[in-house]
Amino acid sequence: MLIDLKTQAKQLENQTVEVYVTKRLPNRIPTPCSLKCIYEVKPIDNYFLLSMQVSGTIEIECQRCLNMFLYDYKNITTLAICNSEASAEKLMEKYECIVANNFFIDLVELVTDELHLYSPEYHLNIDDCDAEVSKFIRFSSISDDKE
Numbered sequence: 001m002l003i004d005l006k007t008q009a010k011q012l013e014n015q016t017v018e019v020y021v022t023k024r025l026p027n028r029i030p031t032p033c034s035l036k037c038i039y040e041v042k043p044i045d046n047y048f049l050l051s052m053q054v055s056g057t058i059e060i061e062c063q064r065c066l067n068m069f070l071y072d073y074k075n076i077t078t079l080a081i082c083n084s085e086a087s088a089e090k091l092m093e094k095y096e097c098i099v100a101n102n103f104f105i106d107l108v109e110l111v112t113d114e115l116h117l118y119s120p121e122y123h124l125n126i127d128d129c130d131a132e133v134s135k136f137i138r139f140s141s142i143s144d145d146k147e
Helices: 085-091 107-118 131-146
Strands: 002-004 015-021 033-044 047-061 068-082 096-099 104-106
Touching: 015 107, 033 107, 047 107, 068 085, 068 107, 085 096, 104 107
Parallel strands: 068 096
Antiparallel strands: 002 104, 015 033, 033 047, 047 068
16 A cells, blocks of 8 residues: 555544455464555655554464454554655654655555564463463473572
């Protein structure tokens, strides 16, 4: 889903799209994955500020017990989209930056990157893991403490 930031910056309202991710997902998330993305583009001097709210229920394979679980994914990201490495370096103290020639970005790629960075790898509570596995994990961590 290619977005022209120059055109989107003229929109007065946030844009809402369904993002359907089928490639490059983390191994813990089965394909396909569908998420809602609300985004806004603001022009600022020589770059654009992209604010995204990504949400949806995703299925994740716990990397501790290998059981599947549903996770209510919600993440807010703000990116500065620059047209050169030099301008991105100047903004890195304030924002996460990416360089996009001609100010075109692929929203699906950005959401996919976000899933790699911010989706959990495990059940949030170890008690939600498979009972047999969590016994072993607890036993292992207790015996590790004794050593």
